[in-house]
Amino acid sequence: MTPRLPTLLRLAVFFALVAFLLKPDWFAPLLKPLTQNNAPVIYNQGSLLSLTLSHLRTVLIATVAATALAVSLAVLVTRPFGAEFLALSRSLVNIGQTFPPVAVLALAVPAVGFGEKPTLIALFLYGLLPIFENTVTGLTTLPKPVMEAARGVGMTGWQRLLTIELPLALPIIIGGIRLSVVISLATATIGSTVAAKTLGEVIIAGLLSNNLSFVFQGGLIVAVLAVLIYDGLSAVERMAARRSGLTAS
Template structure:
């Protein structure tokens, strides 16, 4: 029973999140004590469900782009012809971690305008490092016996990459993606400062009107999403690890 408790708790958390997004008014009595008299307890400047879906869309689009580029770079620098590009690649993927997301937004707005685009750029740059480093670590620490067996079987470089290296590296790569998504879920909230449609709108509205209920709603939705997605990707990582027989 104890082993199932985390699963049950996560299931309840998901049910509560869906119920709140579909019918936030039902939770008004719980949030009413947090607001001043006559102030709204439930965010009323837009749909919480729409903002959540747009928030997730922005995060997943940026993460998908970061995953493709980071994995391609890691593959490049682990090939003999691309090894010399490792320092340059590391410098590139570290840009997002070196510059705060707010600074990236400030630099991106003059180039691409307000809205979702600068937020995508900031999240893309911020998400590169964990995926690149995890993929690089996985590809450079594959079992030597397996690689030698693949060469002995007459596999070409491309066949070894597609049939041996990448499949064996998947659990570690998923761990990097998990970290990138979790970071981006929280970071995406600042996109609302440049008119992107994210849950940051709810938090900003709460700060501007001194409405603690708004702030709590935006923060809790982001937090619950982060927990559920983190756990989901962790489960995928464990499943891949078991299937590949990695200890």
């Protein structure tokens, strides 16, 4: 079973994060020991809330794009007419995992410039593999009696795909999306090296000024977001599994 946060702890962590983003000065006494020589305690070169929302927006766009392509490829290679493209598709989705994120950014900047675009490319490539593999697994491990019954009542291939296969495979697909999102949340921080507005700005500012408080703030927000989103998508996965009559792994 997927580990879950207790409901009260989940709510406490969520509201603590919201409070920190809206009123970070309230937490300054807790972070003061991490600073030296009267350095600022709270990140003061921009809004933590704005950077967090921008970070999440970048991850969301990349994940939606990766999901659309990965699921489409998985559907293609699990059809009889597309089975021969399975090896090629696996090679394509593995490209993102082959190159380090920094290398992808370095290659993307000359083509699309600085800012959010090279970060989106890196996150998109990194997000493909878990979604593709989970979708292929979900579509190729469906209960045989169900599929035979669908064929027996005269359903066409597309009807089976849309009304039987994808709904039954949905919990496993969501599991892949969950992994992709968590990877993207962490990887997006390096986007700030090419002028993307992400929480990496806070971490980089802390490293450049030797301010551990800034580094801790950026890293903590990303970590809490990852835990909350992972937990939330796990709940969606379990819900989809119950509706499909399967047990979430």
